[in-house]
Amino acid sequence: MAPETSQGINEKMVEDVKSFIKDSNSKLLIKMIDDLRAADVADLVEHLNQEERLFLFDLLEPEGAGDILVEIEAPVQGSIISDLDNEAITDIIKELDSDDAADLVGDLPAERAKEIIDTLDDEVSEDIEKLLPYAEDTAGGLMGLEFVAVKADSTVQDAIDIVREKSEEVENLYHLWVIDGFGRLVGVVSLIELVLESPERKIEDLMNPEVIFVEVNRDQEEVANLVKRYDLVSIPVVDDHQRLVGRITHDDIIDVIEEEVDEDISLMAGVIHQELSEESPIKISRARLPWLIAGLFGGIFAAFVINQFEASLEKIIALTFFFPVIMAMGGNTGTQASTVAVRGLATGDIDILNIGKRLWVEMKVAFFNGIICGILLGLIVGIWLSSYGLGIVVAFSLVMIVFISGFIGAAVPLALKRLNVDPALATGPFVTTSNDIISLLIYLGFVTIFLKLVS
Amino acid sequence: MAPETSQGINEKMVEDVKSFIKDSNSKLLIKMIDDLRAADVADLVEHLNQEERLFLFDLLEPEGAGDILVEIEAPVQGSIISDLDNEAITDIIKELDSDDAADLVGDLPAERAKEIIDTLDDEVSEDIEKLLPYAEDTAGGLMGLEFVAVKADSTVQDAIDIVREKSEEVENLYHLWVIDGFGRLVGVVSLIELVLESPERKIEDLMNPEVIFVEVNRDQEEVANLVKRYDLVSIPVVDDHQRLVGRITHDDIIDVIEEEVDEDISLMAGVIHQELSEESPIKISRARLPWLIAGLFGGIFAAFVINQFEASLEKIIALTFFFPVIMAMGGNTGTQASTVAVRGLATGDIDILNIGKRLWVEMKVAFFNGIICGILLGLIVGIWLSSYGLGIVVAFSLVMIVFISGFIGAAVPLALKRLNVDPALATGPFVTTSNDIISLLIYLGFVTIFLKLVS
Known part of the structure; x- marks a missing residue:
């Protein structure tokens, strides 16, 4: 007989659980839960509303409840715990591994954590108090006391x-x-x-x-x-x-790897570390708005920069048509270089010992890509504006823009790493905005000089 | 006595290895290598030049050489193997686990792979031939035959x-x-x-x-x-x-997790999957240039769009000053929403069962962020251009831009997932470029209507 293993959940299961809860059919519900693994029940719980979640947790034995609770995403876990009474939490904590127990207690409000520690058996509370002092993102914060x-x-x-x-x-x-x-x-x-x-x-x-x-x-x-x-x-x-x-x-290590990736990707995306499973629009908004507003002021600064070149633009309004392509080329080149550098540093594929070599390679790449893109854009602009002089100037600007953006993109994360700052900051909107402005400055600067020379 | 464990390498060690090799001091070199773990020797090898690498491999016993070779990054591994003779490779393969042996043979040119398989003992070559047919990114491609x-x-x-x-x-x-x-x-x-x-x-x-x-x-x-x-x-x-x-x-699984993250991040950055440790500028350039050129043509398309609104721009040239901020707001909002969605889908924190709910949350976030940013930019533009009418129009445009970009950013990865396409495509330059163009269209469209109404 081949083993029948349940792996993952589906829509039907979510509907079943909801209807069992609606009918208060505890018997069928418990039977269903018993056949599932804790990680799958946790997934089901995430698809229920708060009332349904509490109904289900009320039915569970403390050991099962604990196994499930630790698998639930942080925002949902927090809301369940805040609605469980101290006795239920105490019973669950007794059944948890020391590291999970300490994490759970550590997330509670100080007052409540103290109440719960006081009611726990000495053995359990001593373990928790041994682990609580360690910062969450250190070896001490990850470790459990269960070893031989x-x-x-x-x-x-x-x-x-x-x-x-x-x-x-x-x-x-x-x-x-x-x-x-x-x-x-x-x-x-x-x-x-x-x-x-x-x-x-x-x-x-x-x-x-x-x-x-x-x-x-x-x-x-x-x-x-x-x-x-x-x-x-x-x-x-x-x-x-x-x-x-x-x-x-090893399972805690996999969680750490994912957490570190989440942090880096959040910085790349310009999001203050947001729980992926966060459901509250206010909290999500709060994670994203600061970067949007920073980007907005960066954009206003770019507007001031462009304003300085108003005379050139009034002469040839079509120069403004190329703002998007100029900024995109600078931005894309910078992002490519910085992302590869940040990721390489995070995985250890790039290390501090060969930064010079790495930068040199990146400069060659940026120069070569700049030449290709510069010639292409120069041709298009030259034909469009019927001015080969302008085409050559735009081509030359783009070579410089791609070269400088590529260099900055690679150099900033490597420099941050040297300074022991998180290199992922280099992929965020700040550097992207600076790249926009530098690109516009190079483009408008060269074009203005050219227009002055030919007039 | 506390155990002295070597963990990682440093600059001094690289220098030592290089000088031992330069002096052909095999004895000291072997002593140093023997005291290190395979992963650390692999790291050292990556910091040597090709001649030094081959000198070192020539000294190693086949078993040690195999353990080290499998830990070396793909580009460097490939160049070492291409310079080792068939006998050396055959000796190394005999000592490898079946999955590593199959990977190594699978990476060889077909001709050479056949030569090597023919000289291997039946036992080893049968194992390799059992594993070779499986695609690299499947369970069969990952598995080894060593189990009990x-x-x-x-x-x-x-x-x-x-x-x-x-x-x-x-x-x-x-x-x-x-x-x-x-x-x-x-x-x-x-x-x-x-x-x-x-x-x-x-x-x-x-x-x-x-x-x-x-x-x-x-x-x-x-x-x-x-x-x-x-x-x-x-x-x-x-x-x-x-x-x-x-x-x-589990160690193969950690490699898979990192590989999948690398793939997603490559798409986000607009890089065709590039080995992080790749050293050849030509290969790196080839991984990045296609997206740059795609971005270039996207930008040219944006130029055509702007061209359609030349009349409005000639009336108020200052309208062009705000191109960067308009595009940045659309781009940043879209990137935030798409990145969180892509990452959530990859980790399983967002699943196919609650796509509707997710989208609804994202729309609320985008609307709220749009209002805040719209009011801010509207005020700035209104004051700058001394036209509260224009300020209101810009504010209104930005609300729409942020709302639509946020919606598209969240919806495209979720839709791709439904269609069984890699959602990470949604974070690449194609969607970013479309966002730029949509943002410009909304901004220029509304402003043009307003200018027609007031004139």
């Missing part, structure tokens, strides 16, 4: 006993970390070795001492880069004294 | 014996997959269960039959989404008859 550590001088059998004891609590256990008498990380043992080695063997004889770890305060992007670079499934976290304090698993 | 399968009616001890036998060949083994007498996938057993359960227990009694799998022809993006959704470390691949044929591991 064995002493270097213990045996394979000792290790198996510890695994047995912890197997309920620690999910996704694939490696055991080895510590010395002071709790300091000294090696790693793979679970497969516990299967294959004889029970009497000493852990220190079979462990790999070349364990890759991360310090508790390291930025999450660096943690993700280590995990990607060395193809890890989990990474141990150590404190200042090299003592093992936590574990970060 | 056990029969449902076997015992834990049988499974341990199989693990022992395969432990050399299969790296990163965390789960065993369970098959029936026809080789069909029926369940999964975690390695931890082999550690904890008694050797006589039947596998079918402890396996989880709810195993998540993927069909061999599924697109890699869907595979990645399954792995992300259910937090998997590896996923079994089955053929049309549900027979287990391969395994995809």
Whole structure:
């Protein structure tokens, strides 16, 4: 018999859930939920309205509710939690992994977080209080306390006993970390070795001492880069004294990768980091309006610049026809170069060691593309305005515009990286607006000089 | 003693390698390489010139060379392989995992691939020929043949014996997959269960039959989404008859996620998918020039549009000053909406089930942002041109421009998704150029009507 696995949800399922809730048919609803995985129920929940969501959560056992809650997108999760009572939240938190529990408590208003911590068992609240101080975007903010550590001088059998004891609590256990008498990380043992080695063997004889770890305060992007670079499934976290304090698993790393990409793409798009699943128009508007208004003032500045060349424009009004193409060429070239540089820096494909070489390549590309586009536009403008002189001037301007925009596009992110500023800022509307203005200045400047020379 | 782990490379190391190579100091070079992980050596190799790269590869044992080669960026990898002789490549391929071996052979020119396959042992060449037919961006193209399968009616001890036998060949083994007498996938057993359960227990009694799998022809993006959704470390691949044929591991999934992001970002930036580490200016130019030229003709079209309104512009030349701000507002609004939609669809945060709701939210956002920006620009233009009538007309135009650009920005990716076309196309220069033209048309259209009415 082939296994029937439910993977993902569909429209029919959303309708079914809605109608079960409408009819208060708890029995069918629970049966349906039980057959689904937590991530799929979370998806269903996101398609319900608040009242339906609370009806459903009321039916769930705390453990199931917790598994589902952590899979729900932040904006929806927040609204559900704000409507659940403290008792329900406390019950859910008890069932969560320490990192998820700390994240959930950390997102609550301070008052409410305190109330809930006070009612939790000591064991759970201690874990949460251990994790809460770490900034969300550091190794400490990502790590959980569920891991298995064995002493270097213990045996394979000792290790198996510890695994047995912890197997309920620690999910996704694939490696055991080895510590010395002071709790300091000294090696790693793979679970497969516990299967294959004889029970009497000493852990220190079979462990790999070349364990890759991360310090508790390291930025999450660096943690993700280590995990990607060395193809890890989990990474141990150590404190200042090299003592093992936590574990970060591969699924958290995938979340970090996506989060970092979201941040970069938000900057590219000129959006202050917006939850993709955000449903409130006011919040979305607030994420986008600042950049639009910044762009508006940039555009007004461009208007002032053009104003300086009014005399030339009055002579040949057709010069204004080419504003869009001039700005588009500068803008597109700049965006191409800056985006490739930002992405390359983020993935590590471009690194700080070969910035000079990279810039040189980008300059050659910009020069070559400038020549091609310049000749094309020069020909068109020359024919249109029946002035080959003007055509040549426009061609020459465009070569310069493409060259300079390409250079700026590549140089700004590389320079920001050197200065330890997020290079993705270079792809945002500020640089794009400056590119617009520089392009207009070059175009209008050269044309004006030409018109003065021929008159 | 705290473990000393080398993590990443630095400028000093690059200089050292270069000087060892220059002095032909193989001994120091090998010692340095031996202390590093493959990913770090790969990074070093990327900073060498071709001659230095070949000198280094000549020193390496085939196994080490293979581990390093697969970590090297595609453009550099290709140039090294083209300069290695068939014997060296054959030796390296023997040591690679099946998926990496098939990728490497697949990238060779057909003639050379055939020569190499012919000289390989049957076992290795059969594996490669099994994998070669699958498209690179499908589950089959990602999977390796290194996995452990056990029969449902076997015992834990049988499974341990199989693990022992395969432990050399299969790296990163965390789960065993369970098959029936026809080789069909029926369940999964975690390695931890082999550690904890008694050797006589039947596998079918402890396996989880709810195993998540993927069909061999599924697109890699869907595979990645399954792995992300259910937090998997590896996923079994089955053929049309549900027979287990391969395994995809988490590190390959991270590569897929990054590749899909690169593709989307390339489209956003108007770059035909360019390797971030590409070093050839000609190739980079070829990736970027088509979009620049498309943008150029879009801009020429905009010039024709503006030309139609020459009479209005001659009346008030200052109207041309606002071209940049008008186009920037339309462009920025469109980019914001389309980027958020494209990214949301890619991560699954926006799904096909709530497109209507999403569009409605986007329309409210665009309308609100349009009002704010419209009032601002209207005031500025009104004061600048000393015509409140013109200010009101510009304000009204901008409300429409922002509303329409926002709507198009959100609607096009959602519509493309419905049509099963890559939504990321919506963020490229084509849509941006259309937005420019629509914005200019609205602005010039309204202003022209107004000027006719007041004259």
